[in-house]
Amino acid sequence: MKRILALLLVLAMLAAACGGSDDSADNATDAGDDTTDTTASTDDTAADSGDESDGDSEAAGDAATIEMWIAFSDDARLGFTRDRAADFNELHPEYNVVVTEFDSYNTVFEQAQLAIEDGNPPEIIHFFEAATQEALDAVDGDGNPIFKSVTEAIGDRTEILGEPVVLGDVVSAATKYYTIDGQLYSMPWNTSSTTMFSNMDILNEAGITEPPATWAEVEAACEAIMALPDAPSEGCITWPNHGWFYEQSLGQMGVDLVNNDNGRSGRATEIFLDSPEAIDYIQWWSDLENSGNYVYTGVQRDWDGTSAAFQAQNVAMLIYSSSDTTALTQAGVDNGFEVKSSFMPYNQDIAYEGNLIGGATLWLANGLSETEEDGALAFLNFFSNPENAAAWHQLTGYIPITNSAVALLEEEGWYNESPNSAVASDQLDAAADTPAATGALVGNFVAIRDVVTAAIEDVLVNDVDVAERMASAQAEAQQQLDDYNELFGE
Numbered sequence: 001m002k003r004i005l006a007l008l009l010v011l012a013m014l015a016a017a018c019g020g021s022d023d024s025a026d027n028a029t030d031a032g033d034d035t036t037d038t039t040a041s042t043d044d045t046a047a048d049s050g051d052e053s054d055g056d057s058e059a060a061g062d063a064a065t066i067e068m069w070i071a072f073s074d075d076a077r078l079g080f081t082r083d084r085a086a087d088f089n090e091l092h093p094e095y096n097v098v099v100t101e102f103d104s105y106n107t108v109f110e111q112a113q114l115a116i117e118d119g120n121p122p123e124i125i126h127f128f129e130a131a132t133q134e135a136l137d138a139v140d141g142d143g144n145p146i147f148k149s150v151t152e153a154i155g156d157r158t159e160i161l162g163e164p165v166v167l168g169d170v171v172s173a174a175t176k177y178y179t180i181d182g183q184l185y186s187m188p189w190n191t192s193s194t195t196m197f198s199n200m201d202i203l204n205e206a207g208i209t210e211p212p213a214t215w216a217e218v219e220a221a222c223e224a225i226m227a228l229p230d231a232p233s234e235g236c237i238t239w240p241n242h243g244w245f246y247e248q249s250l251g252q253m254g255v256d257l258v259n260n261d262n263g264r265s266g267r268a269t270e271i272f273l274d275s276p277e278a279i280d281y282i283q284w285w286s287d288l289e290n291s292g293n294y295v296y297t298g299v300q301r302d303w304d305g306t307s308a309a310f311q312a313q314n315v316a317m318l319i320y321s322s323s324d325t326t327a328l329t330q331a332g333v334d335n336g337f338e339v340k341s342s343f344m345p346y347n348q349d350i351a352y353e354g355n356l357i358g359g360a361t362l363w364l365a366n367g368l369s370e371t372e373e374d375g376a377l378a379f380l381n382f383f384s385n386p387e388n389a390a391a392w393h394q395l396t397g398y399i400p401i402t403n404s405a406v407a408l409l410e411e412e413g414w415y416n417e418s419p420n421s422a423v424a425s426d427q428l429d430a431a432a433d434t435p436a437a438t439g440a441l442v443g444n445f446v447a448i449r450d451v452v453t454a455a456i457e458d459v460l461v462n463d464v465d466v467a468e469r470m471a472s473a474q475a476e477a478q479q480q481l482d483d484y485n486e487l488f489g490e
Contacts, residue, residue, distance in 0.1 A: 063089075063093060063094055063095055063096040064094060064095050064096070064371050064372060064375055065095075065096050065097075065098055066095055066096065066097045066098070066123045066124065066372065066375045066376050066379055067097075067098050067100060067122035067123055067124070068081070068085065068097060068098070068099050068100070068122065068123070068124040068126075068362075068379070069099075069100045069101075069102060069108050069111065069112060069122045069124070069125050069126060070099060070100070070101055070102070070108065070126040071101075071102055071103070071104055071105040071107070071108050071126050071128070071360070072101060072126075073101040073102070073103060076395060076396070077395070077396065078099070078101050080391070080392060080395055081099050082099045084382070084383055084388055085097040085098070085099050085379070087382075088378075088379050088382050088383075091382075092161060092375070092378065094375075095375045095378075095379070097375075097379050100122070105126065105127055105128040105131070105360060106131075106446075108125060108126055108127065109125065109127055109131070109134075109135075112125045112146075112365075113138070113146070116140050116146055116365075117140070117141060121146075121365045121367075122365060123364070123365050123368060123372055123373075123375070123376040124362050124363070124364065124365070124376050124379070124380065125147075125362070125363045125365065126189070126360055126361075126362055126363075127186070127360055127361065127363050128359070128360040129177060129178075129357060129358060129359055129360060129361070129439070130445040130446050130449065131445060131446060132177075132178065132180075132185075132186075132441055132445075133263070133268075133441055133442055133443045133445065134443065134444075134445075135147055135185075135186070135363060136180065136185065137443070137488045144366060144367065145366050146365065146366060147185065147186070147363045147364060147365065147366055148364050148365065148366040148367075148368075148373075149183045149184070149185045149364075150167060150184055150185065150186060150187050150364050150377070150380065151167065151182075151183040151184045151185070152183060153364055153373060153377055154167060154377060160374055160377045160378040160381060161374060161375070161378035162378075163378045163379075163381045163382045163385070164381065164385065165381050166381050166384050166385060166386075166389075166402050166404070167184060167187065167381070169402040169403050169404050170184070170188050170384075170401055170402055170403075171188075171191075171399065171400070171401060171402065171403060171406070171425070171428070171429075172428075172429070173191070173193075173356075173357050173399075173428035173429070173431060173438075174188035174191045174357060174361075174401060175188070176433070176438045177356075177357050177438055177439050178361055180264075180441065185363070186361035186362060186363040186364070187361055187362045187363075187364070187380045187381075187383075187384065188359075188361045188362075188384075188401050189359070189360060189361055189362050189383070189384065189392075189398075189401060190323065190359040190360050190392075190396070190398045191357050191358070191359040191398055191399050191401055192321045192322045192323040192357065192358045192359050192397070192398050192399065192424060193248075193321075193322050193344075193355050193356065193357055193358065193399070193424045193427050193428050194239075194244065194245060194248045194319060194320065194321060194322070194344045194355060194356075194358070195319075195320065195321075195322045195325070195341050195342065195343065195344060195423050195424050195427060196211060196317060196318065196319045196320075196341065196342050196343065196344055196345060197310060197317065197318045197319075197320060197328050197339055197340070197341055197420075198211040198316065198317050198318075198339070198340050198341075198342065199310070199313060199315075199316045199317070199332070199337050199338070199339065200337070200338040200339070200340045201337040201338055202225060202228075202232065202313070202316040202337075203221065203225070203316060203317075205228060205230075206221070206224040206225045206227070206228055207224060208221050208224060208225075210342075211317070211340055211342040212317075212345055213342065213343065213345060213346070214345055214346055214347070214348035215284050215345055215346070215347055215348060216348050217345065217348075218237065218288070218317075218345050219288070219293070221236070221316075221317075222236035222237060222288070222291075222293040222316075223293075225316050226292070226293065232313060232314050232315050232316050233314045234295045234309055234314040234315050235292060235293055235294065235295035235314075235315055236293040236294070236295075236315060236316055236317065237288070237293060237294055237295070237315055237316065237317040237318070237319070238294065238295040238296075238297070238306045238309055238310065238315045238317075238318055238319075239306055239318060239319035239320060240301055240302050240303050240306050240320075241296065241299075241300050241301065241302065241453055241456050241457055241460070242300070242301045242303075242449070242453055243448070243449030243450065243451075243452035243453050244358060244449065245319065246278070246281065246282070246452050246456070247356060247439070247440070247449075248344060248355050248356055249277075249278075249281040249344075249346075249347070250275075250277060250278060250281070250436065251353065251354055251355055251356045251431070251436050251437050251438075251439065252344070252346040252347065252350075252352055252353060252354065252355060253277045253281075253346075253347055253350045253353065253436075254350070254351070254353035254432075254434065254436045254437070255272070255275055255277045255278070255436055256272065256435055256436050256440070257271065257272060257273075257440040257442065258270060258271050258272065258440050258442045258481075259271075259272070261435040262435035262436060262438065262439065262440045262441065262442075263440050263441035263442045264435050264438070264441055265435075267443075267485065267489060268440065268441065268442040268443070268481065269481070269485060269489070270478070270481075271442070271448065271474065271477050271478050271481050272474075273448075273451070273452060273455075273470055273473050273474040273477050274467065274470040274471050274473070274474040277347075277350065278470060279466055279467050279470060280347065281347070282455075282456060282459060282466050282470065283466045284347075285456070285459075285460070286459050286460060286463075286466060289460050290463070295309060295314075295315055296457075296460045296461070297309070298461070300453050300454070300457055301453065303320075303321075306318060306320065307320065307324065307328070310328070310331075311328070311331045311332075311335060312335075313335065313337060319344055319345070321358060322341070322397050322398070322399070322423065322424030322427075323358075323359070323396055323397050323398050324396075324397055325341060325396075325397030325420050325421055325423070325424065326394065326395065326396055326397045326421070327396075327397065328341075328397075329341070329418070329420045329421075339420065340420065341419075341420035341423040341424075342423060343355070343423065343426075343427045343430075344427070352430075353431065353432045353434060353436055353437045354428075354430060354431020354432050354434070354436075354437030355427050355428065355430075355431060355437070356431075356437065356438070356439040357428060357439060359398065362380055362383075364376055364377070364380070384401050384402060384405075385404075386402060386404040386405045386407075386408045387405075387408070389401050389402050389404075389405035390405040390408050390409050390412075390414075393405065393409070393421065394409075394414065394418075394421070397421065397424070399424050399425045399428065400425065406425065409421075442481065443481060443484035443485060443488060444480045444481055444483070444484040447477075447480045448477045448480050448481065451473050451476050451477045451480065452473060452477070454473075455469050455470060455472070455473035
């Protein structure tokens, strides 16, 4: 009973944590992951329309309806999803996939819970990586899991309704993050990482031929760039103040965010916000800001402002979500400068271990009829077949989610034409197979991220001592985790 009643309390905590923030680290074009977005964007503060696609509703007749709720409401990404649904409906007239958009991942999950309580849940729900533990813990009023493992649902089938199963072909980084107890619980879709975008016109003017790869190289590059007579007006480099970047740096240095192998060998019960490596990263960030090289917009999770500064050439470098690779590359073309993507800079004093994913997956509702479940599974696999996964990547910058999609793009010469598009995949492929480089699985993750973000803002704005501020953040975050585990811990 405690676990059943706890779900609504967790949703309330999640709502409070997500309120004005992006839905994921991956919110660059979603704001963030995923702005001043030129290709594919949505905003967590946008109105929640909940509008449904009416395209085939009347023609569907007696077709079984498969509802898919997603957190993208922009024309490009919502349009892509609805177009793929229309394609599937044409191939399978016995089904009618209907796509409904919402303003954020959090809103999707809240509305899905209400629908489940009413006995009318959507078959497919779009939910972000940071709330994987919440999704796993979520139960309905009878104590049944809200979501069903797609591995379990697919079983040993290699095709469903004639659609080849692609789950086993999902790229390694996403497979590792979303695999729990040997099962992929959800179908990976929009997956990104943190990469750096450089204005090569400015870098070349400063005598720099390649983007800096390490913290020390960033410092040296900024010194040269800011010494230019026509140095960028705001500063050298920027990125959003978001806990995701902190997590990425910990992964690079091989440091777990939480205990029990980053929450993967057992439920996370301890958090490590103030590790020596974490202090080093935030101190480096603060030193960059104090030297006038890092530009803080003064707004937490400011995907829009940091992206706009780079596109206006007011900074030379931007560390950002790779989900905006297509948009940022095109912005350079439109504004007359070369944009080059590269790995996120790392601490040169510690061996590089790897960067993490961001983004979201598609979760399958539990308790569906066989007809509904097969239709939903067939669509999920169709949706990420090689052609569709490749097209999604080209539209946005999210990585191609299957190895077959990568092979198709290579065969078509896409990466020769658009080398920036390969960087995020290459970075994720370079990561070690360790808990630190896979990423944390932890309850109340979004609230914990917000604790980190607030602490970093305090350091940047008020020049407080990094170690002291992260010690207080550690205590606050541990309380967030303890509160969650009081509800859901075994």
